[in-house]
Amino acid sequence: MSEAFDWTSPQSYRLPVDLDAYLAMPEEISRSVEVKDGMIVFCESASPNHNAVARNIERALLDGLAKRAQSEPCLRVNRDVDMLVSEVPFHFKRPDVIVYRCVDEPRRRWGRKPTAADTVLVVEVVSPTTVTADVIDKRAEYARFGIERYWIVRMAGDDGPAVSIEMLTLDSSGRYVPAGHRSRGERTAVALETIVPFDARASWEQLDDGVD
Numbered sequence: 184m185s186e187a188f189d190w191t192s193p194q195s196y197r198l199p200v201d202l203d204a205y206l207a208m209p210e211e212i213s214r215s216v217e218v219k220d221g222m223i224v225f226c227e228s229a230s231p232n233h234n235a236v237a238r239n240i241e242r243a244l245l246d247g248l249a250k251r252a253q254s255e256p257c258l259r260v261n262r263d264v265d266m267l268v269s270e271v272p273f274h275f276k277r278p279d280v281i282v283y284r285c286v287d288e289p290r291r292r293w294g295r296k297p298t299a300a301d302t303v304l305v306v307e308v309v310s311p312t313t314v315t316a317d318v319i320d321k322r323a324e325y326a327r328f329g330i331e332r333y334w335i336v337r338m339a340g341d342d343g344p345a346v347s348i349e350m351l352t353l354d355s356s357g358r359y360v361p362a363g364h365r366s367r368g369e370r371t372a373v374a375l376e377t378i379v380p381f382d383a384r385a386s387w388e389q390l391d392d393g394v395d
Contacts, residue, residue, distance in 0.1 A: 201273045202292055221272035227312050229279075235393035236336060236345045237262055237279040237308050239385065243375055244282060247383030257285035258303065258380060266305075267298040268328060276324070279336075280306035282380055299328040303380045306334040311341040322351070326359050332380065333359055345390045348375055 199221040205213060217224045229237075241262045248260050260282050268274040282304040283297035305325055307317040317335060325333045335349045347366045351359035365374050367387050375385040 199272075202270050205273065205275075206292060217277055218273050218275055220274055226277070227310075229308075229310060230342050232338065232342050232344075232394045233279075233308050233310050236338060236390055237306070239390045239392050240306055240308075240334075240336065240375065241280045243385035243389065244280065244383050247381050248282075251381050255381075259283055259285055259297075261297075265296050266302055267293050267296065276305075276321070278305040279308045280304075299330060302328075302330050304332040304334065305330055306336060308336045308345075309338065309341060314341065322359060326353060326357060329353070329357070332362070344394050345374065345387070350377065352379075 200218050200223055201221065205218060208216075215226060215228070217226055241260060244260045248258060251258075260280070262280050263277060264281060265275045265277050266281060266283075268276060276299075281297065281302060283301040284303065286295040286297065286301060289295050305321075307313070307321060309317045322333060322335070331353055333351045335351070336345055337347045337349075338344060339346045345367070347364065349361070350363035352362040354360045363377065365371075365376070367374070372386045372388070373384065374387040374390050375383060377383050
């Protein structure tokens with residue numbers, strides 16, 4: 184299918200996309216899209232503040248991961264990496280931050296990138312253009328994929344400093360239920376504090392690093 188695609192033609196983006204076609208995309212195009220049920224979904228580039236908040240959450244999780252005992256199951260923390268949902272129809276998401284089980288052997292075409300089955304936590308930082316997607320659509324999707332934990336981070340005016348973190352976990356019925364919530368302005372300076380999937384902690388000040 185990749186040979187039939189002309190990435191310079193707008194008409195091509197209305198055609199179904201499979202994994203081979205996606206892998207053949209020029210990088211500047213592949214980084215600006217997701218694919219849902221075989222169809223291209225364009226993703227507006229994130230603002231600098233959005234990226235800063237996501238980077239700070241990734242850093243807090245990396246710090247927590249580094250403190251785990253070597254005997255514990257291997258996990259990885261990454262940001263803005265593709266997570267495969269299915270090959271047919273081709274479907275992948277690109278969470279702002281993701282924690283997943285280590286992939287020991289490269290997959291034939293997906294390499295060492297995670298699948299939904301590998302994933303234990305996804306974090307989405309809400310932007311002005313992604314409010315409905317992050318709060319409603321992705322919440323339902325990630326639950327359907329069986330991802331154990333989902334955190335939704337809200338920013339002031341949808342582009343200022345982080346003001347709240349809602350932590351959700353799957354219950355026995357496969358629905359997300361509250362597992363914790365922190366809001367800026369509460370008596371504690373702690374913004375992020377969790378013991379699952381591992382101990383991690385960050386203050387609001389740390390989440391503000393690099394935010395204008």
